[in-house]
Amino acid sequence: MQSEKFDINEVKRRMHGASQALQHELGGLRTGRASxxxxEPVQVDAYGTHMPLNQxxxxxxxxxxxxSVQVWDKSMVKAVEKAIVDSNLGLSPATEGQVLRLRIPELNQDRRKELVKVAHKYAEAARVAVRHVRRDGLDIIKKLxxxxxxxxxxxxRLDHEVQKATDATISEIDQLLANKEKEILTV
Structure with missing residues:
Protein backbone atom coordinates (compact mmCIF):
# COMPACT_ATOMS: atom_id res chain seq x y z
CA MET A 1 0.00 0.00 0.00
CA GLN A 2 1.37 3.36 -0.99
CA SER A 3 1.40 5.88 1.82
CA GLU A 4 -0.19 9.30 1.41
CA LYS A 5 1.99 12.35 1.36
CA PHE A 6 1.11 15.58 3.09
CA ASP A 7 1.78 18.88 1.40
CA ILE A 8 0.84 22.05 3.27
CA ASN A 9 1.06 24.01 0.02
CA GLU A 10 -1.62 21.80 -1.51
CA VAL A 11 -3.86 22.46 1.50
CA LYS A 12 -3.24 26.20 1.20
CA ARG A 13 -3.91 26.07 -2.55
CA ARG A 14 -7.23 24.30 -2.05
CA MET A 15 -8.24 26.75 0.68
CA HIS A 16 -7.30 29.66 -1.53
CA GLY A 17 -9.43 28.10 -4.27
CA ALA A 18 -12.47 28.31 -1.99
CA SER A 19 -11.69 31.96 -1.35
CA GLN A 20 -11.32 32.64 -5.08
CA ALA A 21 -14.62 30.90 -5.81
CA LEU A 22 -16.31 33.12 -3.23
CA GLN A 23 -14.76 36.20 -4.78
CA HIS A 24 -16.12 35.15 -8.17
CA GLU A 25 -19.60 34.48 -6.77
CA LEU A 26 -19.68 37.79 -4.92
CA GLY A 27 -18.61 39.56 -8.10
CA GLY A 28 -21.78 38.33 -9.75
CA LEU A 29 -24.02 39.78 -7.05
CA ARG A 30 -25.65 42.93 -8.29
CA THR A 31 -25.01 46.02 -6.27
CA GLY A 32 -26.21 49.48 -7.10
CA ARG A 33 -23.20 50.00 -9.35
CA ALA A 34 -22.58 48.64 -12.81
CA SER A 35 -19.94 45.95 -13.18
CA GLU A 40 -20.62 36.84 -16.84
CA PRO A 41 -23.32 34.22 -16.23
CA VAL A 42 -25.29 35.28 -19.33
CA GLN A 43 -25.28 32.62 -22.04
CA VAL A 44 -26.22 33.59 -25.60
CA ASP A 45 -27.70 31.26 -28.22
CA ALA A 46 -25.15 31.92 -30.92
CA TYR A 47 -24.38 29.93 -34.02
CA GLY A 48 -26.34 26.92 -32.81
CA THR A 49 -24.72 26.71 -29.38
CA HIS A 50 -24.72 28.43 -25.99
CA MET A 51 -21.82 30.85 -25.62
CA PRO A 52 -20.82 33.22 -22.84
CA LEU A 53 -21.76 36.81 -23.60
CA ASN A 54 -18.11 37.87 -23.57
CA GLN A 55 -17.48 35.66 -26.62
CA SER A 68 -22.70 49.01 -22.54
CA VAL A 69 -22.67 45.80 -24.58
CA GLN A 70 -21.07 46.15 -28.02
CA VAL A 71 -22.18 43.15 -30.10
CA TRP A 72 -19.60 42.15 -32.69
CA ASP A 73 -21.94 40.50 -35.18
CA LYS A 74 -24.99 42.53 -36.23
CA SER A 75 -27.05 39.35 -36.64
CA MET A 76 -26.48 38.49 -32.96
CA VAL A 77 -27.99 41.65 -31.46
CA LYS A 78 -31.46 40.13 -30.94
CA ALA A 79 -30.00 36.93 -29.45
CA VAL A 80 -27.85 38.93 -27.02
CA GLU A 81 -30.81 41.10 -26.07
CA LYS A 82 -32.95 38.00 -25.45
CA ALA A 83 -30.21 36.36 -23.37
CA ILE A 84 -29.89 39.43 -21.14
CA VAL A 85 -33.65 39.68 -20.64
CA ASP A 86 -33.92 35.93 -19.91
CA SER A 87 -31.02 36.00 -17.44
CA ASN A 88 -33.18 37.13 -14.49
CA LEU A 89 -30.82 39.97 -13.68
CA GLY A 90 -33.67 42.44 -13.79
CA LEU A 91 -32.05 44.41 -16.60
CA SER A 92 -33.81 45.58 -19.74
CA PRO A 93 -31.56 46.54 -22.64
CA ALA A 94 -32.08 49.58 -24.83
CA THR A 95 -30.78 48.75 -28.31
CA GLU A 96 -28.99 51.32 -30.43
CA GLY A 97 -27.67 49.58 -33.54
CA GLN A 98 -25.10 47.04 -32.35
CA VAL A 99 -24.85 48.56 -28.88
CA LEU A 100 -27.08 47.53 -25.99
CA ARG A 101 -27.30 49.94 -23.08
CA LEU A 102 -28.30 48.56 -19.70
CA ARG A 103 -29.32 51.01 -16.98
CA ILE A 104 -28.71 49.62 -13.52
CA PRO A 105 -31.73 50.53 -11.39
CA GLU A 106 -31.41 51.65 -7.79
CA LEU A 107 -31.79 48.84 -5.31
CA ASN A 108 -34.44 49.26 -2.65
CA GLN A 109 -33.60 48.48 0.97
CA ASP A 110 -35.39 45.10 0.96
CA ARG A 111 -33.49 43.95 -2.10
CA ARG A 112 -30.22 45.09 -0.51
CA LYS A 113 -30.94 43.04 2.61
CA GLU A 114 -31.82 40.06 0.42
CA LEU A 115 -28.51 40.39 -1.44
CA VAL A 116 -26.63 40.57 1.86
CA LYS A 117 -28.27 37.29 2.89
CA VAL A 118 -27.20 35.71 -0.39
CA ALA A 119 -23.66 36.98 0.16
CA HIS A 120 -23.67 35.43 3.64
CA LYS A 121 -24.78 32.09 2.17
CA TYR A 122 -21.94 32.22 -0.36
CA ALA A 123 -19.46 33.04 2.40
CA GLU A 124 -20.71 30.22 4.61
CA ALA A 125 -20.38 27.77 1.73
CA ALA A 126 -16.78 28.94 1.25
CA ARG A 127 -16.07 28.52 4.99
CA VAL A 128 -17.49 25.00 4.86
CA ALA A 129 -15.27 24.20 1.88
CA VAL A 130 -12.23 25.47 3.80
CA ARG A 131 -13.18 23.35 6.80
CA HIS A 132 -13.45 20.30 4.56
CA VAL A 133 -9.95 20.96 3.25
CA ARG A 134 -8.72 21.32 6.83
CA ARG A 135 -10.36 18.04 7.82
CA ASP A 136 -8.81 16.26 4.84
CA GLY A 137 -5.39 17.65 5.71
CA LEU A 138 -5.69 16.69 9.36
CA ASP A 139 -6.85 13.18 8.39
CA ILE A 140 -3.77 12.68 6.23
CA ILE A 141 -1.52 13.91 9.04
CA LYS A 142 -3.21 11.57 11.51
CA LYS A 143 -2.78 8.60 9.15
CA LEU A 144 0.89 9.42 8.66
CA ARG A 157 3.41 21.09 14.12
CA LEU A 158 1.59 20.19 10.89
CA ASP A 159 -1.79 20.35 12.65
CA HIS A 160 -0.87 23.84 13.78
CA GLU A 161 0.17 24.86 10.24
CA VAL A 162 -3.11 23.57 8.82
CA GLN A 163 -5.06 25.45 11.48
CA LYS A 164 -3.07 28.61 10.77
CA ALA A 165 -3.84 28.32 7.05
CA THR A 166 -7.50 27.71 7.88
CA ASP A 167 -7.68 30.76 10.13
CA ALA A 168 -6.02 32.95 7.50
CA THR A 169 -8.39 31.79 4.77
CA ILE A 170 -11.49 32.17 6.95
CA SER A 171 -10.30 35.67 7.82
CA GLU A 172 -9.88 36.43 4.11
CA ILE A 173 -13.40 35.13 3.44
CA ASP A 174 -14.80 37.29 6.25
CA GLN A 175 -13.03 40.32 4.80
CA LEU A 176 -14.42 39.64 1.32
CA LEU A 177 -17.90 39.33 2.81
CA ALA A 178 -17.56 42.53 4.84
CA ASN A 179 -16.43 44.45 1.77
CA LYS A 180 -19.28 43.12 -0.35
CA GLU A 181 -21.82 43.78 2.39
CA LYS A 182 -20.60 47.36 2.68
CA GLU A 183 -20.79 47.73 -1.11
CA ILE A 184 -24.34 46.36 -1.23
CA LEU A 185 -25.63 48.50 1.61
CA THR A 186 -24.06 51.71 0.30
CA VAL A 187 -26.84 53.79 -1.18
Whole structure:
Protein backbone atom coordinates (compact mmCIF):
# COMPACT_ATOMS: atom_id res chain seq x y z
CA MET A 1 0.00 0.00 0.00
CA GLN A 2 1.37 3.36 -0.99
CA SER A 3 1.40 5.88 1.82
CA GLU A 4 -0.19 9.30 1.41
CA LYS A 5 1.99 12.35 1.36
CA PHE A 6 1.11 15.58 3.09
CA ASP A 7 1.78 18.88 1.40
CA ILE A 8 0.84 22.05 3.27
CA ASN A 9 1.06 24.01 0.02
CA GLU A 10 -1.62 21.80 -1.51
CA VAL A 11 -3.86 22.46 1.50
CA LYS A 12 -3.24 26.20 1.20
CA ARG A 13 -3.91 26.07 -2.55
CA ARG A 14 -7.23 24.30 -2.05
CA MET A 15 -8.24 26.75 0.68
CA HIS A 16 -7.30 29.66 -1.53
CA GLY A 17 -9.43 28.10 -4.27
CA ALA A 18 -12.47 28.31 -1.99
CA SER A 19 -11.69 31.96 -1.35
CA GLN A 20 -11.32 32.64 -5.08
CA ALA A 21 -14.62 30.90 -5.81
CA LEU A 22 -16.31 33.12 -3.23
CA GLN A 23 -14.76 36.20 -4.78
CA HIS A 24 -16.12 35.15 -8.17
CA GLU A 25 -19.60 34.48 -6.77
CA LEU A 26 -19.68 37.79 -4.92
CA GLY A 27 -18.61 39.56 -8.10
CA GLY A 28 -21.78 38.33 -9.75
CA LEU A 29 -24.02 39.78 -7.05
CA ARG A 30 -25.65 42.93 -8.29
CA THR A 31 -25.01 46.02 -6.27
CA GLY A 32 -26.21 49.48 -7.10
CA ARG A 33 -23.20 50.00 -9.35
CA ALA A 34 -22.58 48.64 -12.81
CA SER A 35 -19.94 45.95 -13.18
CA UNK A 36 -18.98 44.02 -16.29
CA UNK A 37 -18.85 40.84 -14.19
CA UNK A 38 -22.61 41.10 -13.67
CA UNK A 39 -23.09 39.73 -17.17
CA GLU A 40 -20.62 36.84 -16.84
CA PRO A 41 -23.32 34.22 -16.23
CA VAL A 42 -25.29 35.28 -19.33
CA GLN A 43 -25.28 32.62 -22.04
CA VAL A 44 -26.22 33.59 -25.60
CA ASP A 45 -27.70 31.26 -28.22
CA ALA A 46 -25.15 31.92 -30.92
CA TYR A 47 -24.38 29.93 -34.02
CA GLY A 48 -26.34 26.92 -32.81
CA THR A 49 -24.72 26.71 -29.38
CA HIS A 50 -24.72 28.43 -25.99
CA MET A 51 -21.82 30.85 -25.62
CA PRO A 52 -20.82 33.22 -22.84
CA LEU A 53 -21.76 36.81 -23.60
CA ASN A 54 -18.11 37.87 -23.57
CA GLN A 55 -17.48 35.66 -26.62
CA UNK A 56 -19.96 37.53 -28.80
CA UNK A 57 -19.74 41.06 -27.41
CA UNK A 58 -17.64 43.51 -25.45
CA UNK A 59 -19.03 44.65 -22.11
CA UNK A 60 -17.95 48.02 -20.77
CA UNK A 61 -18.95 50.37 -17.97
CA UNK A 62 -19.12 53.91 -19.38
CA UNK A 63 -20.93 55.27 -16.30
CA UNK A 64 -21.34 53.99 -12.74
CA UNK A 65 -24.97 53.00 -13.38
CA UNK A 66 -24.73 51.97 -17.03
CA UNK A 67 -23.44 48.90 -18.85
CA SER A 68 -22.70 49.01 -22.54
CA VAL A 69 -22.67 45.80 -24.58
CA GLN A 70 -21.07 46.15 -28.02
CA VAL A 71 -22.18 43.15 -30.10
CA TRP A 72 -19.60 42.15 -32.69
CA ASP A 73 -21.94 40.50 -35.18
CA LYS A 74 -24.99 42.53 -36.23
CA SER A 75 -27.05 39.35 -36.64
CA MET A 76 -26.48 38.49 -32.96
CA VAL A 77 -27.99 41.65 -31.46
CA LYS A 78 -31.46 40.13 -30.94
CA ALA A 79 -30.00 36.93 -29.45
CA VAL A 80 -27.85 38.93 -27.02
CA GLU A 81 -30.81 41.10 -26.07
CA LYS A 82 -32.95 38.00 -25.45
CA ALA A 83 -30.21 36.36 -23.37
CA ILE A 84 -29.89 39.43 -21.14
CA VAL A 85 -33.65 39.68 -20.64
CA ASP A 86 -33.92 35.93 -19.91
CA SER A 87 -31.02 36.00 -17.44
CA ASN A 88 -33.18 37.13 -14.49
CA LEU A 89 -30.82 39.97 -13.68
CA GLY A 90 -33.67 42.44 -13.79
CA LEU A 91 -32.05 44.41 -16.60
CA SER A 92 -33.81 45.58 -19.74
CA PRO A 93 -31.56 46.54 -22.64
CA ALA A 94 -32.08 49.58 -24.83
CA THR A 95 -30.78 48.75 -28.31
CA GLU A 96 -28.99 51.32 -30.43
CA GLY A 97 -27.67 49.58 -33.54
CA GLN A 98 -25.10 47.04 -32.35
CA VAL A 99 -24.85 48.56 -28.88
CA LEU A 100 -27.08 47.53 -25.99
CA ARG A 101 -27.30 49.94 -23.08
CA LEU A 102 -28.30 48.56 -19.70
CA ARG A 103 -29.32 51.01 -16.98
CA ILE A 104 -28.71 49.62 -13.52
CA PRO A 105 -31.73 50.53 -11.39
CA GLU A 106 -31.41 51.65 -7.79
CA LEU A 107 -31.79 48.84 -5.31
CA ASN A 108 -34.44 49.26 -2.65
CA GLN A 109 -33.60 48.48 0.97
CA ASP A 110 -35.39 45.10 0.96
CA ARG A 111 -33.49 43.95 -2.10
CA ARG A 112 -30.22 45.09 -0.51
CA LYS A 113 -30.94 43.04 2.61
CA GLU A 114 -31.82 40.06 0.42
CA LEU A 115 -28.51 40.39 -1.44
CA VAL A 116 -26.63 40.57 1.86
CA LYS A 117 -28.27 37.29 2.89
CA VAL A 118 -27.20 35.71 -0.39
CA ALA A 119 -23.66 36.98 0.16
CA HIS A 120 -23.67 35.43 3.64
CA LYS A 121 -24.78 32.09 2.17
CA TYR A 122 -21.94 32.22 -0.36
CA ALA A 123 -19.46 33.04 2.40
CA GLU A 124 -20.71 30.22 4.61
CA ALA A 125 -20.38 27.77 1.73
CA ALA A 126 -16.78 28.94 1.25
CA ARG A 127 -16.07 28.52 4.99
CA VAL A 128 -17.49 25.00 4.86
CA ALA A 129 -15.27 24.20 1.88
CA VAL A 130 -12.23 25.47 3.80
CA ARG A 131 -13.18 23.35 6.80
CA HIS A 132 -13.45 20.30 4.56
CA VAL A 133 -9.95 20.96 3.25
CA ARG A 134 -8.72 21.32 6.83
CA ARG A 135 -10.36 18.04 7.82
CA ASP A 136 -8.81 16.26 4.84
CA GLY A 137 -5.39 17.65 5.71
CA LEU A 138 -5.69 16.69 9.36
CA ASP A 139 -6.85 13.18 8.39
CA ILE A 140 -3.77 12.68 6.23
CA ILE A 141 -1.52 13.91 9.04
CA LYS A 142 -3.21 11.57 11.51
CA LYS A 143 -2.78 8.60 9.15
CA LEU A 144 0.89 9.42 8.66
CA UNK A 145 1.41 9.59 12.41
CA UNK A 146 -0.43 6.31 12.98
CA UNK A 147 1.72 4.65 10.33
CA UNK A 148 4.75 6.05 12.17
CA UNK A 149 5.88 7.95 9.08
CA UNK A 150 5.99 11.18 11.05
CA UNK A 151 6.59 11.81 14.73
CA UNK A 152 3.99 13.06 17.17
CA UNK A 153 5.81 16.39 17.32
CA UNK A 154 5.65 16.68 13.53
CA UNK A 155 1.95 15.85 13.68
CA UNK A 156 1.32 18.66 16.16
CA ARG A 157 3.41 21.09 14.12
CA LEU A 158 1.59 20.19 10.89
CA ASP A 159 -1.79 20.35 12.65
CA HIS A 160 -0.87 23.84 13.78
CA GLU A 161 0.17 24.86 10.24
CA VAL A 162 -3.11 23.57 8.82
CA GLN A 163 -5.06 25.45 11.48
CA LYS A 164 -3.07 28.61 10.77
CA ALA A 165 -3.84 28.32 7.05
CA THR A 166 -7.50 27.71 7.88
CA ASP A 167 -7.68 30.76 10.13
CA ALA A 168 -6.02 32.95 7.50
CA THR A 169 -8.39 31.79 4.77
CA ILE A 170 -11.49 32.17 6.95
CA SER A 171 -10.30 35.67 7.82
CA GLU A 172 -9.88 36.43 4.11
CA ILE A 173 -13.40 35.13 3.44
CA ASP A 174 -14.80 37.29 6.25
CA GLN A 175 -13.03 40.32 4.80
CA LEU A 176 -14.42 39.64 1.32
CA LEU A 177 -17.90 39.33 2.81
CA ALA A 178 -17.56 42.53 4.84
CA ASN A 179 -16.43 44.45 1.77
CA LYS A 180 -19.28 43.12 -0.35
CA GLU A 181 -21.82 43.78 2.39
CA LYS A 182 -20.60 47.36 2.68
CA GLU A 183 -20.79 47.73 -1.11
CA ILE A 184 -24.34 46.36 -1.23
CA LEU A 185 -25.63 48.50 1.61
CA THR A 186 -24.06 51.71 0.30
CA VAL A 187 -26.84 53.79 -1.18
Missing amino acids: ASML VATVSVPEPRLL EKAHEISEDDQK
